[in-house]
Amino acid sequence: MSRLFVARNPRVAARSLDGEMMIMSGRDSTLFTLNRTATILWQAADGRTPLDEIVQTRICAEFDVTPAEALQDAETLARDLASHEILQVSEQPIQSTSLPSEGSR
């Protein structure tokens, strides 16, 4: 099974408010808020770390969930965020661009 890589879309605007990310789509200015799990995924989405590693080290470490179950949920979530152009998803590492690089604020 191939590994997935996720990266923050540089065209969005984002800020953490009380531990939750507010994200404004670069496509149509729609505002989204991410729950805690999605926020962790967003903050870890550097384009280089594989999704299964993010799940293992960041999500399973924080939530009482099995790695297989968490990975399946994370893949669904990543593809959903990608459909809104919030995340980029690829089977290859994703080159970082010169724009938004800081996901943790």
Place this chain on the structure above:
Amino acid sequence: MTNLLIEMTERARVLGVPLSVQLDLTYRCNERCVHCYLDHDDHGEMTTAEIKHLLDEMAEAGVFILTLSGGEIFLRKDFFEILEHARRLMFCVKLKTNGILIREREAARIRDLGIESIQISIYSYRPEVHDAITLVPGSLKRSLTAIRFLKSQGLRVIVANVLMAENMQDYTGVRALATEMGVECTIDPTITPMMDGNRSTLNLGVRDAALREVFRDPELVGDVDEFCAIPAPAGESDLEATPCSAGHTACYVSPYGDLFPCVQFPLPTGNVRKQRFEDIWRHSERMNEVRSIRIKDLTTCTQCTHVSNCTRCPGLAFMEGNMRGPSSLDCEKSFARTGVASANMLAKKRSGANLVQIRAFPDLAAATA
């Protein structure tokens, strides 16, 4: 505002987070609009490094929506460097400009940087009216050209039409022009006093019968009966509410680093060249005073029919002499909308009647003559 943004703004208010900041990069301008409230000389603008440092601090403090305005922002040679830094910090960036310096190249760079929207001031669809307000011949043509460049890049463009007596007949044409160009249009009849307190610009505004006419245009206000209805009496929650977002979730930073509750509220609360942005935001006594005010604390206004849905601007009230007092310009708007005089207007009328009474002592005047 979308429901989610309203919800997030309320959360930010409770947490004391400055969700939205307007940063004026310069007061210099290549237009000389007759109603402008600014002095266009450069009194020592922040450097590129100072602005970048400020943006870092603002991101740290939780600022999400960053409006870059002026003056004319494109007069700063480092404008794109500042914009790139802002986007790297993931601000939701809105720009306000006259567009005169925007060509294809600038429009493409703005698109690449992923800004949320760009607002361009258009005063009329007729060059003779628009250019007479900006005092720059050919300015309408150049601003419209900029809109076309920006639109061709797929950017969200908003035409801002400030209404004055001079251009009041043209707003329908401006709206039609905006529709034809595929851009949004906002219309605002608010003219503000100059930052130094000079109120002469107010004479340019739309007043009385003309304002009533604007407020009865369904194209602008939607349901006229609802918009112009006399408001319901204020309930407890109305009186416990805060007047507006100034100092609660929003503030303004001048090109010289002075931090104010709002661009329309010239109460200096600190300077970001001397103190951290968040320290001023959280600990300035003046900012905390602004923040402490509830509707129930307002003098005069608490007795007013309009208190539950007045557009009262605390900054305009401050410029009139009392941040807890009424804003006469907003009283005029409430009156134009509903036909009911505000408590402030009635009080002024009463004090006028007193003056008539004082004059009614002919014997005293004769005795001292």
